[in-house]
Structures are given as C-alpha cells and as structure tokens.
Amino acid sequence: MSSVGPLTGRTIVVSRPLAQAAPLAEAIVAAGGTPLIFPLLEISPAADPQPLAEAAARLGDYALAVFISPNAADHALPVLLAQQAWPESLIPAAVGQGTVKLLAERGIHGCIAPTERFDSEALLELPEVAAERIKGKRVAIFRGDGGRELLADTLRERGATVDCITCYRRSGPSAGVAPLISAWRFGHLDALTVSSSEGLRYLVDLLDAEGRAFLQKTPLFVPHARIAENARALGLSNILLTEAADAGILAGLVAYNWPA
Structure with a gap:
C-alpha cells in the first residue's frame, strides 16, 4: 500500500529495463505514488x-x-x-x-x-x-x-x-503497449519517466494515433538533455528535464506542479 506523500494519487510509468526498475519504483511508492513498471527496452x-x-x-x-x-x-x-x-x-x-x-x-x-x-x-x-x-x-x-x-x-x-x-x-517491448493504453483511457496514468532515447523511439513507433495523443499530453520526465532533445525531435512537447539518475527523476516528480 502506498504511503501518503507528495506523489499520492499519481500513477507514474517507470520505463527502465526490468533489472534496473525497482529502485525508482520503490522511491515512487515511498513518496506516496503508484509505479507502473513498463520497460521500454528488453535486454x-x-x-x-x-x-x-x-x-x-x-x-x-x-x-x-x-x-x-x-x-x-x-x-x-x-x-x-x-x-x-x-x-x-x-x-x-x-x-x-x-x-x-x-x-x-x-x-x-x-x-x-x-x-x-x-x-x-x-x-x-x-x-x-x-x-x-x-x-x-x-x-x-x-x-x-x-x-x-x-x-x-x-x-x-x-x-x-x-x-x-x-x-x-x-529490443522494444515484446508485449505491446496495451497496459499503457488501458491506463491512459481510464485516467490512471499521470506521467512517464524515460531514461533512454532508444526506448522512447520504440514507444512512439508502437503507439497508434490515440496513443500518441495520450503521450503528447502526458508529462515526460527525462534525466538527460540529449533525451529531451530526442523527445522534441519525435514531436513531443510536455518534457521535464530533471537532474541525473533515479534521485534526479524523483526530485523532478516531487517538485512538479501537479494539476488538482
């Protein structure tokens, strides 16, 4: 069960490869949020x-x-x-x-x-x-x-x-993007964290017009300027550049002015 904290009520996608996803997911839980682990790269x-x-x-x-x-x-x-x-x-x-x-x-x-x-x-x-x-x-x-x-x-x-x-x-996610689409449709996806330009390209390629519209409106937290540049090149605009690593991403999530 999530604790009460600055991310209470927020569902946040953790897109790191599965072997590296746990620390950020656990930090999101500790801040009151709900992580949705969805690796954009399979290793x-x-x-x-x-x-x-x-x-x-x-x-x-x-x-x-x-x-x-x-x-x-x-x-x-x-x-x-x-x-x-x-x-x-x-x-x-x-x-x-x-x-x-x-x-x-x-x-x-x-x-x-x-x-x-x-x-x-x-x-x-x-x-x-x-x-x-x-x-x-x-x-x-x-x-x-x-x-x-x-x-x-x-x-x-x-x-x-x-x-x-x-x-x-x-490689890209073999299971497809149905979990993300479902979460978006039900209003249960508040932000994505993305630590790989390659993974983001896979995601954009896998999404249809509906999915890309959802993605365009969703805050995208990235820990490196190069990923932000690549996200803009892919046509995305709701991009939040954070400090480096999981700690930087978490700090960006906590500091974000979430809509009421």
Whole structure:
C-alpha cells in the first residue's frame, strides 16, 4: 500500500529495463505514488558470445575496462570472472554510479566514473583518460549493440587501442503497449519517466494515433538533455528535464506542479 506523500494519487510509468526498475519504483511508492513498471527496452544476451569470450581470455592485456551501463556489467562480468580474478592492473570505469555500485558488489573497486553528468562526454573529461594518460594503452568498452561511438572514437584519437565488445542487445517491448493504453483511457496514468532515447523511439513507433495523443499530453520526465532533445525531435512537447539518475527523476516528480 502506498504511503501518503507528495506523489499520492499519481500513477507514474517507470520505463527502465526490468533489472534496473525497482529502485525508482520503490522511491515512487515511498513518496506516496503508484509505479507502473513498463520497460521500454528488453535486454538479452548478445547474439554472438564470441567477442566477450575472447575479451575474457585477454583481460590482462587491457589497461582500462569501461562498462557503459549496469546491463553491460551484468552481462559481461559473469564471463570475465569465470576463469580468473579481476586483474590488479586493470582500471575499471563506468558512465554512471549505478554501474559503479554493481561493480563494487562483485568485488571490483577503484572504479573511475563521473560524479555529476553521467554520459560519455563526462567520462572523457576525467584525468585518467586524458591523452597523456591513455596513449598507447589498450581499452575495452563493454556495451550493448549499437549505441554512440563518441567514447571509442575519442579514445582512439587520444592514442588508445580500443576494443568495443557487445555483451547484450536491446529490443522494444515484446508485449505491446496495451497496459499503457488501458491506463491512459481510464485516467490512471499521470506521467512517464524515460531514461533512454532508444526506448522512447520504440514507444512512439508502437503507439497508434490515440496513443500518441495520450503521450503528447502526458508529462515526460527525462534525466538527460540529449533525451529531451530526442523527445522534441519525435514531436513531443510536455518534457521535464530533471537532474541525473533515479534521485534526479524523483526530485523532478516531487517538485512538479501537479494539476488538482
């Protein structure tokens, strides 16, 4: 049962992949709201396991291992650690603090990561990946299929040898959007939280004219300016840019001037 709080009476979609949805959903409940967990991305192992297996075999050759997301860590670490302990000389890096926490839970400490903005640009600003530190080093980037090439391209420009290892793949929601449409029709959907531009594109593509009209009127809380830009490019306008991560999204939800 929800407690009484600033989100009492509000149903809010949590669209993170299922494995990462619980913390935000629990925070919404603690604030009195009702979370509707509806992952916009489904995560599954990479179609080809060989690149990850090869990276595991030569793990000690790398100076830096970057995990793009918690999903990357979740899918890579069981393979990387199956035959050997984490090499002492290998510096772990992450884009977000959730990934740092996950690595620490697996016994991998000393992770470098941004502390304010959680994106490739912020990671590239860290002194440990400056050109004079990374030139001549071998870097592994563990990531999903597709995605941005900025990190890999920039590290190569700085003189590093970079291997990009796909360890999971993303797809849109296989169950369709009927739960969202039903909630909208009955007036039981007050806001969406969206942490992935790709997931938002899947949602827009899956919605018919009725669903897109509902989406256009629904507040969309996003934790990164790039997602907000992509939302506007998709024709959406009711966009609330929050601070980063779950804490930022929750703060934005609590501060919002909800209609009576």
